[in-house]
Structures are given as C-alpha cells and as structure tokens.
Amino acid sequence: MTRAYLAFTEKGLALAQKLASALPGTVDRCGHGGPSLADWAAEQFAHADALIFVGAVGIAVRAIAPHCRSKAVDPAVVVLDECGHFAVPILSGHLGGANDLARALAAVCGAVPVITTATDANGVFAVDAWARHQNCAVLEPERIKRVSSRLLAGGPVRYRSEFPVARQAPAGVVPAGEAERADFALTLFPAGDALHLIPKIGVLGIGCRRGTSAAQLEAAFAQFCAAHGLAAVCITAAASIDLKAHEPGLLEFCRIHGWPVQFYSAAQLQNAPGQFTPSAFVRSVTGVDNVCERAAVLAAGGTIILPKQAGNGVTFALALRPFAPDWRWQDA
Template structure:
C-alpha cells in the first residue's frame, strides 16, 4: 500500500515521521513553506492508496471532499490527532483498507481506532473487507449494501464459490445450492444478480504474430473472455516469450490494462511443469512447442485454467496462481 502523510504543526510532523518509519510513505508539512493543503491533497489522492492526515478531522474532510468519487476507487483516508489519541478512518474503510490502516496506526502510537462502519460496530461479516483481504475485485460495489443490509437486519445471506473456502463460514452466511441463488459469489465467471467477488489470480499467456497491434490484441481478448464467460478483472499479469519483448502492440495492450508483463526464453519455457498443446509451427519459429500456456504457468506458479485459444494471429491461455480463500481471515 502506497501512503502519504500530511501534517500541519511541529507536533503533528513529529508523529507523522514516527508513523512513517513503521508504515513508510512521504511526510509533508502543508503550508509553512510546503505545498498548500489543497495542492497536497490533489496530488496525494491521485497517486496513493492511502492518505494519513495528522491533525483535525474537519481539516481532512474539507480537503478530500472535492475528490471523493466512489468506494471502488477512492484511496483509504485516515486521520490521527496530533497527540496520537485517536485514529479515525474517514474513507474506504473496507475496500480501501482504511479500517485496517487505522488499527495499525493505533497499535503504533497507542491510539484508539475509531471504527464506525456498521458491520464492524455490530461484529458482523463484512463482505467487502473479506474480498480485499483475498485480493478480489468487487465487480458491483453498489450491491455490497444488499449483503450488508441483510446481515444488519438479522437476515442470513447465501454465498456460492467455485473455490473451496477453508474454515467455518461466519454467522449468518450460508452456502447457496446454486450460483443464481447466492447473494454473493466468489467466481471468475460472474452471472446473475449476486455481488461478484473475482480473485485477481489470473496470468494471461500471450502469443502473437510480429507486428500485431494493441487493437488486434484487445479484440481477441474480448472474444476470449466472452467465450469463457471470464471476468477480465481476474487477470493480474501477462507473460510471453522474450522474442516478443519489443513488440509495441503487446506492450501497449498490457500497459493499458496495467498488467505486469513477464518474458521467458525458449529454454525457460521448456522447463514449465505440465502438459501443453504442442505446435510444430510455433516450435520452428520460437524454439519451443507452446508459448502462451507455458509462459502463463511459469509466471503464475500455478496451472492452466483455460488452455490455448487461437484466432487472428493471437493465442491466449489462462493460468491461475495458487489461491486459498479462508473465512477466518477476518477473525
């Protein structure tokens, strides 16, 4: 988590610097020769995953108000009074991790974490916080309130998962008999009206002809996802052979999706464990019988989920990194 600290007095600055030694991030004293509060907030809000104001809650509220957009995208915002008595999460308590950050700050300086989210106040399961702890993308943030609202009303909620989940389910959370009966679902292939939590565990293996454009790759990717009812949000990274490391279209395609892109030599790809779809043509061109499946496996440390799919001079395969969801992560 990238963090940035703002302080306004010598006392606040000292506390911010102390916190930053344990929870790293740049520390700025606004005004007093530094940037204005508005300037600092505009830059920090756009560039960081968490903002920590050391000062009064009112100062932080007025500072962040022009920039708040959505619980799905806003950074975590925590306020700590300059004497270190209270740590207050203001924004993105669950999805952004502000509640956890406030607890961590409180543990460092002896503060009281002031957690006001309703599920936490009542000691109930928070589906969005559980999702964040498992690196899941919440596909429909507006549906979080449906799940939380039922729990707060004393009603049970149902879940469906295509992955085994360790531990006993939280109170009020029961298994659904089918995906369409679930209130929330842990899945790579969302369908229906549930709240869908998609783990970002996919690595997309890519093969392509020389000169393939980003637009061609994007079109092929759309077809690939549609054919497998795959949520594209599940993909966290991409991989290919090192012969493609200067392909402008491939680089632009991955950059547009903000995927890290790994390249492997033919020799390294040969070492990938498992069985793969062989191609004599690919072997003649690259020195290895399969690029996309082998690259995905090596980059993921896991196994193939969707084997090689070819079309329009592009091949894709999807491998999944090891994933072990656990109900007890919030215990």
Template sequence: MTRAYLAFTAKGLALAQKLAAAYSGSVARCGHAPGQVGLADWTARQFAGSDALIFVGAVGIAVRAIAPHCQSKASDPAVVVLDECGHFAVPILSGHLGGANNLARALAAVCGAVPVITTATDAIGVFAVDEWAKHQNCAVLEPERIKLVSGALLAGRPVHFASDWPIAGTPPASLTESADAPDFALTLCPAGDALHLVPRIGVLGVGCKRGTSAGTLEEAFAAFCAANRLALQCITAAASIDLKQNEAGLLAFCQDHGWPVQFFPAEALRAAPGSFTPSAFVQSVTGVDNVCERSAVLAAGGPLVFHKYARTGVTFALAVRPFAPDWRWQNV
C-alpha cells in the same frame, strides 16, 4: 501501501513523523511558509497517487479537503485522521476496501490512540464481505452491491455464497454455501446478479504474429474474455516466449493494462508441466509446440483454466496462481 501524512502545526508534525517512522510514508506540513504545502494541492496530488492519506488535525478539515475527489469505494484511497494530541484515530473513507479501518488501528497502536471505527459491520461484529475480499486479494466487481450483502447480515437474514475454490475454516454466522442464486460469489467468471469477488491470480499467456499491433491484441483479448465470461480484473501479469520480448504491440498492450510481462526461452517452455494444445506451425517457428498455454503455466506456477484461444493471429490462454481463501483471515 503508499502513505502520505499531512500536519498543520509543529505538534502535529511531530506526531506525523512518529507515525511515519512506524508506517513509512511522505510527511508534509500545510501552510504558507517556505517548504510547506497548500492543502488543496497536496490533497489532489496524494488522492490520485497514494494508497492512504493521513491527516493530523481536525476531521472537518480533512472532510472538506477530500470531498471534491471522492468517487467510489472501489477506487478511493484510505483516509485516516488523528488529532494532533494522538488521542483518536478516525478512518473517514474506504474503511474496508481501502484498508482505512486497519490502518487506523495500526496507527492508534503507535501513539496510544483510540481507533474510532464506525462501519456498521465492525460496530456490531458481523462479517464484512468487502473487507474479507480485500484480505483474500480479490477485486469486487459491483461495489454498489456490497450494501445488499451487508444489509442482509445486519438484519439477521441468511446470506448465500458460492465459490469455485474450497474455503478453509467455518463460514461466519448467517453464511450458507449455495450454488443456486448466491448473494455473493468467489469466481473468475461472473454470472447473474450476485456480488462477484474475483481473485487476482490470473496470468495471461500470449502468442502473436510478428508486428501485431496493440489494437489487434486488445480486440482479441476482448473476444477471449467474452467467450469465457472471464473478468479481466483477475489478470495480474502476462507471459510469452522470448522471441516476442521486443514486440512493440505486445509491450504496449501489457503496459496499457498495467501487467508486468515475463518472457521464457523455448527450452523452458518445453519443460512446462501439463498437457498442451500442440501446433506444428508454432513448433516450426518458435521451437516449441505451444506458446500461450506453456508460458501462462510457467509464469503462474499453477494450472491452466482456459486453454488456447485463437483470433486474428493472436493466441491467449489463462493460468492461475495458487489460491487458498480462508474464512479465518483475522486469525492467520
């Protein structure tokens, strides 16, 4: 997590520096003197580039500063405010998905402050689906539906869930597993009107002809996702054979998605464990019978979920990293 601290007085600056010593981040002081920053400029820059903003000062100043930049609980950074005496730590934005509640608790422990947590699920002590998703390394596809799940739990109504993976531990109170129209689902392939949590565990294996453009790869990728009902948010990396490591289109395609890409020699691909879709043509060109499936498995260290998909000279496959969701996340 990248953090940025802002103080308004000498006393506040001392507290910000103390907090940053425990939880690293940049520290600045707001003002007009040399070396100090403007509130609006600092907030705009850090809101766009940091995972968490920590104001040491008044809540009202922080609220006015961040108001023009707030967009969505799925993307906004965590924002926490501490008074300059270190009496209270107040998360004011992205308490669950952004981690502001946990950050407030951590910062409070550093200076002996009281964490002021106001989210309803925390106040009453019921399961918070968005916070659980964050700790399970999952993307929330429909953040506007979080309130439907939380509202039902807060009202004491049962909530049904479905999962493509076994979840360790005992489900929290009021949660019942049901594949029939679940209220939320842990899956790679969203369907229906549930709140979908997508584990960030996918590795995309890629094969392509020489000179394939990023646009061609993008079109084929969209078709691959559509054919498998795959949520692209699950993918965190890509892989291919080392013959493709200088392919401009492939590199641009991966960069556009923010995926690191790993390249393997044919010898390593041949040693990949599993059963793969062979191609005599690919064997003759690359020295290995399949590139996309084998590279995905090697990079993920886990099994194939979707086998070879071919379109316009491009092949894709998806493997997943080990994943072990747990209801007991607060205790492990």
C-alpha cells in the same frame, strides 16, 4: 500500501514521523515551505493508497471532498488528532483498508480507533473487507449494501465459491444450495445478480504474429473473455516468449491494462511443467511447441485453467497463481 502523512503543527509533525517510522510513508507539513493543503490532497489522492492527516477531521474532509469518486476507487483516509488520542477512518473503510489502517496506526501511538462502519460496529461479517483481504476485486460495488443489510437485519446470506474457503464461515454466512440463489460469489466467471468477488490471480499467456497491433490484441482478448464468460479483472500479469519482447503492439496492449509482462526463452518454456496443446507450426517458428500456455504457467507458478484459444494470429491462455482463501476479513 503506499501511505502519505500530512501534519499542520510541530506536534503533529512529530506524531506523523513516529507513525511513519512504524508504517512507512512520505511525511509532509502543510505550509512552512511545504505543500499547500489543496495541492497535497490532489496529488496524494491520485497516487497514494492511503492518506493520513494529523489534525482536525474537518480539515481532512474539506481537503478530500473535491476528489471523492466511489468506494471502488477512493484511497483510504484516516485522521488522527495531534495528541494521538483517536484514529478515525473517514473514507474507504473496507475496500480501501482505512479501518485496518486506523487500527494499525492506533496501535503505534496508543490511540483509540474510532470505527463507525455498521458491520464493524455490530461485529458482523463485512463482505467488502473480506474481498480486500482475499485479494479480490468487487465487480458490482453497489451490491455490497444488499449483502451487508441482510446480515445487519439478522438474516443469512448465501454464497458460492469456485475455490475451497478455509476456516469456519462467519455467523450468518452459509453456502447456497443447488437450487438457491447466491447473495455473493467468489468466482472467475460471473453470472447472475449476485455480488461477484473476483480473485486477482490470473496470468495471461500471449502468442502473436510479428507486427500484431495493440488494437488486434484487444479485439482478440475481448473475444477470449466473452467466449469463456471470464472476468478480465482477474488478470494481473502477462507472459510470452522472448522473441516478442520488443513487439510494440504486445507491449502497448499490456501497458494499457497495467500488466507487467514476463518473457521466457524457448528452452525455459520447453521445461514448463504440465501438459500443453502442441503445434508443429509454432515449434517451427519459435523452437517450442506452445508459447501462450507454457508462458502463463511459468509466470503464474500455477496451472492452466483456460487452454489456448487461437484466432487472427493471436493465441491466449490463462493460468492461475496459487490461491487459498479463508474467512478472515480483518487484520489480526
């Protein structure tokens, strides 16, 4: 988490520096040669994961108001008074992690964390906080309220998961029966009207002809996802053979998606563990019988879940990083 602290007085600056020594981040003081409030808020709201104001809540509210978009994308915002008595999360308490951050900041300076989200106030399971702790994307943030409201009303919510979830499920959270509708689902393949939580554990293995454009790769990727019902947001990285390390289309395709891409030699790919779909043609060109599956496995350190799909000179395969979810939804 990238953090940015802003203080307004000498006393507040001293507290911000103390907090940053425990929970590192940039520290600025508004005025006195430092940034203006408006400039600092605009810059940090766009680039930081968390904004920590040491001052009045009203100042923070006015500063961030023009930039707020949705709980799915807004950073965490926490305010501490300059005496360090209270730590108040005011934005993105769950998905952005502001509640956990407020607790952590409070522990540093002896403040009281002022947590006002209904699920926390009532000691109820927070599905969006759980998603964040399990490194999952929330596909339909508007459906969070439906799950939380049902728990707050005392009724059970039903879930499905493609992965075993360790520890005992929280009160009110029960597995959905075979014929029952799930309220939320931990899945890579969303379907239906449940709240879908997508683990960000996928690595996309890529093979392509020389000169393949980013647009061609994008079209093939859309077909790959549609063919399998895959949530593309599960993918966080890509991999291929080092022969493609300077392919402009492949590099641009990965840049557009924000994926780091790793490249492996034919010898490295040949030593990847597992069973793969062989191709004599691919071996004749690259020196190894399969690029996309082997590269995905090496980069993920896991196993293939979607084997090679080929079309129009592009091959894709999906491997998953190790994933062991549990029912934790708050920092210890």
